[in-house]
Amino acid sequence: MSDTHEQSSGTPEPTGGAHEQSSGTAEATGGEPEQDSDAHGRTFDALRGQLREAAAAFAGGPDALEGILLGIVDDVDRAVREPLEIFPVCHHSPASALAMARRLREKRPKVVYLELCEDMAPLLTELRNCRLPVAVQAFASETDGFPAEWSPLSVVAPITEASAEYQAIAYALDTPGVELVLVDRSSDHVFQWDARGARGTGSAGPAGPAGADEPPAEEEAALHGDAVGVGIGDLRPRFAELEEHLLRHGRVRHWSEWWHQYVELPLGDGDHDTYRQVMLLIGSLFRRLAPGDPHRIRVDEDRERYMWTRMREHLAATGTDPADCLYVCGAFHAASRVDEFGVAGGGSFGIAPRTATRWQYGLIPSSHAAIEAQFGLAAGSVSIAATVWAKNLERTGVRPYRLAGQAGANTKRSGAGKAPAAPAPSAPSPDRLTGFLRRPPVLDRLDEAELLGWSVEIVRAARRNGYLASTADAIAVFETSILLAGMRDRAKPTPYDFQDAAVTCIEKDSVPGRRDVRRLVEIMMGGDRIGRVGYDALPPLARDVHDRLAPLGLKLQQRGVRRALLDMASRPELERCSDVLWMLRYLMPQGAARPIMGERKLGERPIQESWDLALGTHQRALIELGYEGVSVEQVLEQRLRRTAYDPRATAATVLEAVEDATLYLRSRRLADELGTHALQVLSAERSVDGAPEVLRRVRRLLAYYRTGEPTLPQWIESFVKAGYAHYCTLLPTAFTDDDATVRQVAAMLGFLFDMEGLALSLGCDRTQLELAVAQSHPEEPAKTAMLWAARTHLGHLSRADLRARCDELLGNPLTVHAYPRHLSGFLHALQPVPGLTDFVVEAVSNAFARLPDRVLLPWLPTLITTLRSGGAELAPLLIREAGRVFPGRLARLDAWVPPWRERPGPDEEAVLTARRPADGGRGVALLAARPATCDAVAALLGCDGPWETAGPSGPAGAALVGRYPAAAEAAEALLAAS
Incomplete structure (x- = not known):
């Protein structure tokens, strides 16, 4: 990118003016060019002689100095000729x-x-x-x-x-x-x-x-x-x-x-x-x-x-x-x-x-x-x-030239349109350099009124900006300006002398406000004037933006911030203004269009919005948008395509472009095109760096299409199928790869588990996922815990076995120090397996309950930092579950027993033992001991007949349970899971 300032000559270059040549004038007026040329040749002879003598005096004889000085005169002479x-x-x-x-x-x-x-x-x-x-x-x-x-x-x-x-x-x-x-x-x-x-x-x-x-x-x-x-x-x-x-x-x-x-x-x-x-x-x-x-x-x-x-x-x-x-x-x-x-x-x-x-x-x-x-x-x-x-x-009294119709132009003084007068013949240009170089500096008279006005004005400005300035400071600035000018060999203080004097007399030790005295002087001398390009000189895109935002009734070409209130409920036509503003927010620098109230989400329509607009301040950015297209929609589409088809684009980047195309342009055509490209990019990826972003955006797009479209787009079905196979292939490697983080592996599992139903309906094979999990052998504790959670979700590992493994970790002094990292893995596993929330609460509670302080306190900071840095977005799940499980009052805490430690009482245990079916049927005795559960099962099965008992001393519902053993087993499984 060209970020350098090119200065044509590198030094401040006076740009072009020329002295009217005598020879040219002589030819135009019928004079004699030869005589003019001779006159020119003699024009600077006196100056050359003086410079030659000066060079000899300074350098002790002819040398490079003489060549430089005489060369300068030759350059002037050549240009004048x-x-x-x-x-x-x-x-x-x-x-x-x-x-x-x-x-x-x-x-x-x-x-x-x-x-x-x-x-x-x-x-x-x-x-x-x-x-x-x-x-x-x-x-x-x-x-x-x-x-x-x-x-x-x-x-x-x-x-x-x-x-x-x-x-x-x-x-x-x-x-x-x-x-x-x-x-x-x-x-x-x-x-x-x-x-x-x-x-x-x-x-x-x-x-x-x-x-x-x-x-x-x-x-x-x-x-x-x-x-x-x-x-x-x-x-x-x-x-x-x-x-x-x-x-x-x-x-x-x-x-x-x-x-x-x-x-x-x-x-x-x-x-x-x-x-x-x-x-x-x-x-x-x-x-x-x-x-x-x-x-x-x-x-x-x-x-x-x-x-x-x-x-x-x-x-x-x-x-x-x-x-x-x-x-x-x-x-x-x-x-x-x-x-x-x-x-x-x-x-x-x-x-x-x-x-x-x-x-x-x-x-x-x-x-x-x-x-x-x-x-x-x-x-x-x-x-x-x-x-x-x-x-x-x-x-x-010179009349300057100003373009007719320009802002602030005075046509009476512009001199435009007057018939040009014929230039009068001029004599050869005399030598002005000799007199100018030998003339002593002209000392301008002190303009006391001007200097006094400056002094009073700077004190007034300093007061407005928080300085404790007084009339004495104005006098001091006045006198110091004259003093500084005298020290610098000039009778009239320049604005720079006055600026130095003001800083010396007013600023003192500190600056109370945003502006120092030097900046106040600059503002007083005219300030930083900022130009503005008129409507007629704007490119078509910029004019179109101003036309489309005209219903807001704001002067958007002026600098500064303008507040826009859009009530689409009462004025539906403002919804088009809202569309333009959201696109400008996407395309222009921060601050040009900033939403104060309102947001744009997939599937939602705006009702009321509030914006801070500074299009006049960012006029250059708006103009440069006009170089890219004739409308903001065209520019936005070009940029989305450029982003999606960039060689470095990832699947997550392309999906973001798909979402933006749907959100801002509402273009199904462009979204389908970019979505198809996202499928190709995903298939070519060999890393899992973008898995969390891919999962987040695919979830959002699926939710949008499922609620707003009769059928899913073809590209997203293909994306789910390809993504299912793609992440199944990469899963074993990701579990063992040190570069793959726990969050990325969790996102892969989240994609596989969340999209499993849709993927299977589209023809994918669940065996591929089971084989990928079976082939995963992580060594890092967090990934190991995540693998256990995945196996639990697939039914390959029961909760009892999972609980036993955690108990083993807590009981082994060699592995207890790694327990916080296991907890981090379980926490990230809540994204693909949210059903384990209660188990994670149990695992954390068991650690605090069982470990002594000498073990718990050293790794407690590690646990806290791990949970905060790695799973801050998942913490609300744990908090809600803990709030449901733990008692709400402190007085009940001493008598509280965790649900995972509840055991049946002596009477219930005896009943369960006595009523256990001889054929080994599971759940019958348990349901007979809990009639309320039996009632619920009966209601689900549609059984509303009278209760029967197995005998004179048998509990109600035993015969019902005996008639429906499959229902009893299902209820037992539900109770065990809870």
């Missing part, structure tokens, strides 16, 4: 978004090339139906051409309003005559180039390059899950020592704060040439100082070759003038040195064909926290960026 304007950006950077909005209004390009997976283009029009942030997703649940363990495959590209790519998308989609072309590799190529595959592409392209970088150390965001994150404009040093140096000398804690202080703020008010050259400079610097990892270098260069190849193909096919185009890409890729760079670039890059994997596309909700996790940014940095974006718009 390119006729197809390159616009380098940094992902989710307000400065990049602001510069993009400005440039789009100035240049009005006819074609916008965007660094984004080319197969995601059809989705972008659906952004107008969503509330940002959202992520564009490509998803494949089944793979063809990739390792099976990678499934499911998922690629996401998050989009926020404060991002340059969104400005480009909104401009292109809402401006007539503008074409948006995505030029990055497809989602399929992302995994073709994945390093884990180590597989060739099978074309003239790169042999097995990897597209996904190493997974970041940060924990992945929940909203993006295990998807590969496509990094558009991820600009961050790959050289750890460089980043550490920048943070230490910048007096900041993390990269997000450094970028905000030293790039965001200076470029927020810069002109287009300055912005463009600085971003190219940063991209080239990070690229040249990146570690020499061959794999990552190959991935970066192959992506650049791919994009320039696609752009040249489009230009050749459409005949578009490069001067009318804009290439939006990461600054890391803008400073490229591949041969294919530029519209006049050389080289031929072969693009491998896509695999046969079927990809699904959609939009999923994203959040600031998910984006921060994907790009390794500090918590709250994207929220701060959104706040800076809003302030920049208000301060500069």
